[in-house]
Amino acid sequence: MTTSRLGPQPGEVIDRNAPLTFRWNGRAFPACQGDTIISALAAAGERVFSRSFKYHRPRGLLTGSYLDPGCTVQVGDEPNVRGAHRLVAEGMNVRSQNTWPSLRFDVKAANQLAGAFLPAGFYYKTFIRPQRLWPAYSSVLRRFSSGGVTSADSPHGYYDKRYAHPDVLVAGGGPAGMAAAVAAARAGARVLLVEEEHQLGGHLRWGSDTELAALRSLVAEVADCGSIEVLTDSVVIGRYDGNWVAVVQRGLTGVAERLVKARAGVLVVAAGLIERPYVFAGNDLPGVMLSTAARRLVNLYAVRPGARAVVLSANASGDAAAADLARAGVDVAHVADARRGEDILRAHGRGGLRGVELAGGRRIDCDLLVTATGWTAPMTLLTMAGDRPVYSSRAARFVPGAGLGSGPLADVLAVGGIAGDGSLDELVAHASATGAEAARRALGGGSAGPAGAVPVLGVPALGVAEHPELFHGGTHGFVDFCEDVSSKDLRTAVQEGYDSAELAKRYTTATMGPTQGKLEAVNVIAILAELTGRTIAETGTTTWRPPYAPVTLGALAGRVFEPVRYSPMQPWHEAHGARPLVAGAWIRPDHYGDPEGEARRVRSAVGLIDVTPIGKLDLRGPDVPKLLNLLYVNKWSQLGVGRVRYGVMCAEDGVVLDDGVTGRLGEQHYLMSTTSSGAEAVAQWAENWL
Amino acid sequence: MILLTCPWCGQRNSSEFSYAGNVAGRPDPDQATPREWRDYLYLRDNTHGWVTERWYHRAGCRQFFVVERDTVTDQTRDPRAGTVSLNAAEPPTAEPPANQGAP
Numbered sequence: 124m125t126t127s128r129l130g131p132q133p134g135e136v137i138d139r140n141a142p143l144t145f146r147w148n149g150r151a152f153p154a155c156q157g158d159t160i161i162s163a164l165a166a167a168g169e170r171v172f173s174r175s176f177k178y179h180r181p182r183g184l185l186t187g188s189y190l191d192p193g194c195t196v197q198v199g200d201e202p203n204v205r206g207a208h209r210l211v212a213e214g215m216n217v218r219s220q221n222t223w224p225s226l227r228f229d230v231k232a233a234n235q236l237a238g239a240f241l242p243a244g245f246y247y248k249t250f251i252r253p254q255r256l257w258p259a260y261s262s263v264l265r266r267f268s269s270g271g272v273t274s275a276d277s278p279h280g281y282y283d284k285r286y287a288h289p290d291v292l293v294a295g296g297g298p299a300g301m302a303a304a305v306a307a308a309r310a311g312a313r314v315l316l317v318e319e320e321h322q323l324g325g326h327l328r329w330g331s332d333t334e335l336a337a338l339r340s341l342v343a344e345v346a347d348c349g350s351i352e353v354l355t356d357s358v359v360i361g362r363y364d365g366n367w368v369a370v371v372q373r374g375l376t377g378v379a380e381r382l383v384k385a386r387a388g389v390l391v392v393a394a395g396l397i398e399r400p401y402v403f404a405g406n407d408l409p410g411v412m413l414s415t416a417a418r419r420l421v422n423l424y425a426v427r428p429g430a431r432a433v434v435l436s437a438n439a440s441g442d443a444a445a446a447d448l449a450r451a452g453v454d455v456a457h458v459a460d461a462r463r464g465e466d467i468l469r470a471h472g473r474g475g476l477r478g479v480e481l482a483g484g485r486r487i488d489c490d491l492l493v494t495a496t497g498w499t500a501p502m503t504l505l506t507m508a509g510d511r512p513v514y515s516s517r518a519a520r521f522v523p524g525a526g527l528g529s530g531p532l533a534d535v536l537a538v539g540g541i542a543g544d545g546s547l548d549e550l551v552a553h554a555s556a557t558g559a560e561a562a563r564r565a566l567g568g569g570s571a572g573p574a575g576a577v578p579v580l581g582v583p584a585l586g587v588a589e590h591p592e593l594f595h596g597g598t599h600g601f602v603d604f605c606e607d608v609s610s611k612d613l614r615t616a617v618q619e620g621y622d623s624a625e626l627a628k629r630y631t632t633a634t635m636g637p638t639q640g641k642l643e644a645v646n647v648i649a650i651l652a653e654l655t656g657r658t659i660a661e662t663g664t665t666t667w668r669p670p671y672a673p674v675t676l677g678a679l680a681g682r683v684f685e686p687v688r689y690s691p692m693q694p695w696h697e698a699h700g701a702r703p704l705v706a707g708a709w710i711r712p713d714h715y716g717d718p719e720g721e722a723r724r725v726r727s728a729v730g731l732i733d734v735t736p737i738g739k740l741d742l743r744g745p746d747v748p749k750l751l752n753l754l755y756v757n758k759w760s761q762l763g764v765g766r767v768r769y770g771v772m773c774a775e776d777g778v779v780l781d782d783g784v785t786g787r788l789g790e791q792h793y794l795m796s797t798t799s800s801g802a803e804a805v806a807q808w809a810e811n812w813l
Numbered sequence: 814m815i816l817l818t819c820p821w822c823g824q825r826n827s828s829e830f831s832y833a834g835n836v837a838g839r840p841d842p843d844q845a846t847p848r849e850w851r852d853y854l855y856l857r858d859n860t861h862g863w864v865t866e867r868w869y870h871r872a873g874c875r876q877f878f879v880v881e882r883d884t885v886t887d888q889t890r891d892p893r894a895g896t897v898s899l900n901a902a903e904p905p906t907a908e909p910p911a912n913q914g915a916p
Contacts, residue, residue: 367814776854
């Protein structure tokens with residue numbers, strides 16, 4: 124086992140004094156406290172972590188974040204664990220998913236050779252006829268489906284729910300999110316600050332010494348504010364009407380996941396930017412990764428990502444990655460500067476990167492290719508709020524629409540990279556001013572009414588920086604890494620007439636995998652635009668829908684709070700062998716062992732029934748008979764005191780709603796009975812007429 | 814989830830309420846033709862804009878009340894006051910209003 128672990132790094136998040144051991148496909152591996160599964164494996168020199176969805180191509184680390192499509196693993200009996208996010212725990216049993224017989228040698232990789240039979244929309248074209256063979260096709264195809272293994276014996280986890288009522292909810296704990304939270308808290312607001320990763324800080328965490336100093340000071344400011352509650356390893360998964368915000372909280376002790384339902388006064392979206400992969404032949408080979416992935420490996424986990432590298436850089440992140448690699452002892456063979464028109468043509472290798480062919484034809488042997496070709500702004504929360512982001516060709520990404528922060532969107536603001544570009548100081552200043560404004564609106568200082576635009580007071584304007592529009596190189600490559608959709612598949616879809624973004628998405632399944640477009644949507648749109656001769660703005664986007672991040676059904680279901688009601692006579696019933704019957708919230712006896720005999724006794728002699736669960740409505744007043752005439756189909760005007768009558772209740776459409784017996788206890792006093800499960804509906808129905 | 818203001822309990826999540834339909838004139842069941850009764854039961858205008866609705870505070874005071882709602886923006890307002898409360902914090906009125914009658 125060759126180690127790729129570097130010496131101590133200034134920003135590392137691992138604790139070298141707390142070593143752990145875990146298992147990967149049966150073999151023991153070392154890790155440090157703070158390592159993710161993938162960082163620990165990468166530190167041990169592993170490069171292949173999964174096989175791809177359709178072609179079973181070997182896949183490695185691409186983003187080094189929760190989103191990483193090639194880093195999904197099985198942990199114990201938990202499938203589809205995001206290996207580049209989940210922290211290693213002592214004794215963890217981690218396995219690769221969807222590989223047979225092994226990760227290294229996967230029989231189904233033959234799908235690559237059969238790629239010609241798996242074109243875009245293949246499931247609409249093949250395996251369809253003859254229809255009688257479908258059961259056979261289906262059972263074979265199921266073996267090829269992706270995903271981990273679930274076990275019926277898995278214990279049901281404990282899931283939790285919580286309600287929160289923050290004045291300001293900040294989605295994203297990078298520098299802008301932290302600055303906005305601090306400013307809002309200092310202006311008197313109660314703030315909920317939600318960060319997807321395990322620590323606050325965003326990209327500052329893998330940054331320079333200056334950025335690390337800024338990180339420490341912002342984190343200290345957040346900690347100093349008593350009115351900021353920080354949730355790490357938590358994601359805002361949706362924003363609904365009235366700033367009803369769903370947050371899923373992970374990584375808790377004894378709780379599998381917790382769903383936080385927050386009613387926020389103002390939502391500040393500080394989601395940052397997601398680095399966008401580049402499309403070219405071989406772009407999915409293990410060893411090809413994004414600049415942020417390489418920077419995370421070096422700076423957070425002290426892992427050398429390779430031995431010899433080529434960097435394709437179109438921005439500062441690529442330049443910084445090249446510098447990080449050089450500092451980590453990687454031989455940086457070439458930095459292709461996309462701002463000067465340099466490009467790469469294809470990556471070579473089988474099972475791993477062996478070399479890169481530059482656009483000019485020059486070939487460089489290397490085991491690491493780092494690309495920094497642009498950013499995707501994760502607009503999900505803004506579009507859920509009703510914002511319509513627009514494409515900026517200057518910035519080569521989408522930016523928020525003009526209506527954000529005013530009119531019906533007065534309670535949603537954006538800060539940080541999603542809002543615009545600037546130096547760290549400019550972004551922090553913008554976020555601070557926006558955070559203070561958020562507090563002012565949430566606390567009722569501003570007229571955040573629906574009428575007219577509300578000026579954002581004292582918030583400096585953020586522009587966007589120029590960035591080359593880079594989506595694909597001169598060769599076809601993977602666009603959607605989750606679903607194994609290539610730019611060639613998109614071309615096929617357009618040729619077959621599926622040329623709108625929404626149609627091409629469904630036909631090719633691009634953007635329909637676990638990353639849900641966060642990595643691939645802009646590339647898909649850009650390539651479709653080019654194929655159809657339209658602009659990106661004309662091509663439009665596919666719809667971003669909740670949830671923003673995967674959430675377990677357990678978290679959505681939460682704990683069971685259904686009340687169960689028993690009669691005070693329940694011990695007597697049990698002592699007499701009662702079989703339970705569920706009637707609404709009530710458990711009542713169905714029978715006592717001989718239903719036929721009991722029914723016969725009631726018919727021929729006499730029976731006793733416990734009517735505790737029967738609904739009872741106490742009705743008083745001179746007009747009770749009038750009400751009863753409206754509720755029941757039969758007449759009630761003539762019922763004498765001390766008499767009872769059976770009645771059938773119909774809704775206004777004539778369908779029977781309920782039935783029961785009502786008695787007249789006094790001159791103006793009646794007691795109505797309803798069925799056990801119908802009591803609530805009848806009470807509402809009676810209230811309806813009052 | 815939108816917020817609704819119950820005149821008795823104040824602002825609550827709409828999940829506490831059940832929707833009881835548009836306020837529509839109820840024809841006299843003894844006089845109405847089957848067609849009129851069917852229209853009353855089943856035919857609704859799909860209004861784009863302000864509508865007057867009845868809601869029932871199922872998980873609260875168990876009272877019906879009438880509210881005006883914009884079907885486009887989900888803003889609501891009290892039909893008596895004519896004021897807009899776009900989910901803005903608003904204390905419940907001190908005196909519960911007279912019960913809004915059946916249709």
